[in-house]
Amino acid sequence: MRDDEDTPSISRGLLRVGTLCLVVVLIAILFWDMFSETAALRRLAATAKNYRYAERCDADGNLIATGQPNCVDLNHYVFVYGPISRAFRRACSGKTAAMLSFEAGKVARSEINLVDKMLQFRARNGVNSPCGPYDSGK
Template sequence: MLDDDDDPSVSLMILRLGMLFAVAALVGYLFWEMFSESAALSRLSATANIYPYIDRCDANGQLIAIGQPNCVDLNHYLFVHGSVDKAFRRACSGKPAAVLSFEKGKVGIFEINIVEKILQFRRQNGVNPPC
């Protein structure tokens, strides 16, 4: 598709620009999926859904005798899996104790990623990381 003067034709330029925009959109989408809050929450939810829980807790993190197993002690956190996932952060991690509710806009991406990594570590190794 080259003209007589060996310059690219208009259709070839449009094709190149279209490919450039498609690649830029794909790279933007991948970065969004890697670093957005909603993507971090979906990864945490997927990890929490496949975790084999053995303890039973209420929504406030208190151990109970009846019900389905839904919580795990991760040393730094007590993670409670439910309709809204929660983590009760202990002061041993160098941060003050806090209740983290894993809903959009309620907790930072950094905290979501830490809890997800600790949950994955516990699932793979069977032990908690040191406090």
């Protein structure tokens, strides 16, 4: 088959369709990796693993005297690092107090991202982020 500029050949058309499909798949993978719960949990785990903890807590977020340093108070949350990381949300975040278990399907992606950002802020600046104007009770 001859390839005219006015009428592209079948092979050129298939190449264009294949390229379009490849681009769509790559963009879908990029968005999945950026916005999925699994990706958020991976980012939090990487941040938590590299953080230097100074306090020791039990699995319920209570301070203890012995053991490895494994927790940090982030104002909004008390984050406890472990095989299954947990955060204990305080009322200052504008929500009710709760215990969050960072396992797939157990916590909202927005909570995962919020704790990750607070942990990164604390690691960068050495201080906690403020509770904000929606602080209830202070």
